Amino acid sequence: xxxxxxxxxxxxxxxxxxxxxxxxxxxxxxxxxxxxxxxxxxxxxxxxxxxxxxxxxxxxxxxxxxxxxxxxxxxxxxxxxxxxxxxxxxxxxxxxxxxxxxxxxxxxxxxxxxxxxxxxxxxxxxxxxxxxxxxxxxxxxxxxxxxxxxxxxxxxxxxxxxxxxxxxxxxxxxxxxxxxxxxxxxxxxxxxxxxxxxxxxxxxxxxxxxxxxxxxxxxxxxxxxxxxxxxxxxxxxxxxxxxxxxxxxxxxxxxxxxxxxxxxxxxxxxxxxxxxxxxxxxxxxxxxxxxxxxxxxxxxxxxxxxxxxxxxxxxxxxxxxxxxxxxxxx
Numbered sequence: 482x483x484x485x486x487x488x489x490x491x492x493x494x495x496x497x498x499x500x501x502x503x504x505x506x507x508x509x510x511x512x513x514x515x516x517x518x519x520x521x522x523x524x525x526x527x528x529x530x531x532x533x534x535x536x537x538x539x540x541x542x543x544x545x546x547x548x549x550x551x552x553x554x555x556x557x558x559x560x561x562x563x564x565x566x567x568x569x570x571x572x573x574x575x576x577x578x579x580x581x582x583x584x585x586x587x588x589x590x591x592x593x594x595x596x597x598x599x600x601x602x603x604x605x606x607x608x609x610x611x612x613x614x615x616x617x618x619x620x621x622x623x624x625x626x627x628x629x630x631x632x633x634x635x636x637x638x639x640x641x642x643x644x645x646x647x648x649x650x651x652x653x654x655x656x657x658x659x660x661x662x663x664x665x666x667x668x669x670x671x672x673x674x675x676x677x678x679x680x681x682x683x684x685x686x687x688x689x690x691x692x693x694x695x696x697x698x699x700x701x702x703x704x705x706x707x708x709x710x711x712x713x714x715x716x717x718x719x720x721x722x723x724x725x726x727x728x729x730x731x732x733x734x735x736x737x738x739x740x741x742x743x744x745x746x747x748x749x750x751x752x753x754x755x756x757x758x759x760x761x762x763x764x765x766x767x768x769x770x771x772x773x774x775x776x777x778x779x780x781x782x783x784x785x786x787x788x789x790x791x792x793x794x795x796x797x798x799x800x801x802x803x804x805x806x807x808x809x810x811x
Contacts, residue, residue, distance in 0.1 A: 495776045496522030498721050498784045501766050502581060503530050505786045506717040511578030514538060514711070516566030516704060521548050523581050528555050532579070536572055538562045540611040565611075567703030569711055576713030582704060585723040585782070586691065598691060600683040603662035608687075608694045617690040621658045626650045635805035636698075637689030638726070645671045645686060661687075688724065698804055701727065705734045706797050709758055712789040718759070719786045728765065728783045729803040735761040735787045737801055755795060759787035 499522065503509060509530035515523045518537035521544075527535050537559060539545070545552075545561050552559055562572045566582060586598050597607030597617060606618040624632070626646045633642035648667050649658065658664055665683045672682040692698065708718045722728040735741075740757040763786050768779035 495778065496526060497583065497585070497776060497779045497782045498766065498768060498772070499523060499526045500772070501784055502719045502721075502786070503527075505762055505766075505784075506579055506719060509579070512536075512573070512575070513579040513581065514569055514573060514577050515581050516569050516708075517581075517583045518544055518548075518561065519583065520544065521552070523583060524559060525551075525555075527579070527581070528558055532558075534558055534560065536560045536562060538564055538566050538569060538572060540565045542612065565700060565704075567700045567707060569704060570707040573711060577711045577716055578713060579717040579719070580708040580712060581719045581721075582708075583721045584697070584701065584727050585721070585778070597661055598687070600661055600665045600681055600687050603660055606659055606661055606664055608691045610695050615694060617664075617694050618657075618659045620690060620693060621649055621664065622653060631807050632693050633686055633689045635689075635807040636692040636726070637685035637687075639685040639689060641671055698726075698730065701730055702734075702797070702799055702802060702804065705731070706794075709738065709789070709797075710794040714789055714791040716789040717786060718789070719784065721782050721784050723781050723783075726805060728785070731785050732765065733802045734797070735759055735785055737798065739787065756792035757790050758792050758794065759789060762786040762788055 502523070503526065507530075509527055509532050511532065512534045513527050513532045514536040515521075515527065516538050518524060518539035519541075521537065524535045524537045535555075535558065537548075539561075540563065542563055545563065548561065552561065564572060569580065595604050595607075597605050606616065606621065608617040609615075620632070621629070626643075626649075629646035629649055630642045633639040633645055639645065645668055648671050649664075652658060652663075652667050656663075658667070664686070668683040668686050675682060705718075705720075712718060720731045722731055738758040739761045740755075741761065763784070766784040766786075768776070768782060772779050
């Protein structure tokens with residue numbers, strides 16, 4: 482779409498599945514919130530498509546400096562807020578007509594070696610989106626072997642989690658593990674060399690640590706709940722996820738909130754459901770061949786869209802959302 486093209490032409494981060502989002506939620510109008518502002522691709526596309534106002538939220542303070550060369554073009558139609566999307570209902574007064582969340586790490590963050598998100602370039606083992614709090618290096622230094630193994634297994638689905646955790650604990654007795662290259666070297670020694678087409682051996686380890694550092698599942702569930710509270714009747718919630726763990730949570734949230742969760746069985750009688758808070762509008766959309774050629778980052782993305790009903794927001798049963806079973810001390 483023309484709006485998507487304009488949004489991506491001046492930004493280092495191409496907004497994934499923006500075309501399907503604009504199509505699913507058409508006509509775009511009213512007040513929207515982009516809870517993962519990043520390089521601004523989604524916000525710009527929404528504004529160009531007809532949104533009267535977009536509130537751009539991000540916990541990474543550096544992204545707003547990058548937007549300074551174009552954000553004034555939209556005047557008062559674009560409002561930028563440094564914060565977490567888990568609190569998105571606190572950043573606006575009155576109902577929203579739409580919320581969009583892109584759960585992936587942006588290309589610009591991956592390209593900044595000093596942020597420590599990427600295993601492809603050496604830099605400090607950081608991974609903090611907000612640039613404050615516990616870093617990946619802190620977790621690698623302080624977590625015991627069992628905690629490390631649990632993080633890698635539950636957040637990264639790493640089958641060799643115990644082997645890698647044991648190697649990390651052994652390595653840190655000789656020297657602190659404070660760079661991405663040092664961690665990559667440890668992980669590579671624990672796993673066979675990848676075959677052509679396979680992902681890098683450190684992919685799952687880096688994903689797991691990033692999730693732990695940024696409390697990504699806690700943020701995700703709280704953000705979905707906040708969107709339910711913030712959206713007006715008929716308002717849209719569009720969520721783009723990048724791995725199966727995230728998508729499972731989003732899928733089950735829409736199932737639970739639209740009254741389409743699995744019913745009872747012979748052992749557990751069906752419980753009467755509350756009034757649906759959402760109408761699920763798709764079963765999970767992925768990029769078409771054209772977008773895959775234009776934006777390889779979209780290959781692992783899944784879009785789910787729901788539309789708010791008039792039912793009042795309520796409590797979400799988090800135990801039914803398929804969250805990873807990981808509890809860390811402290």
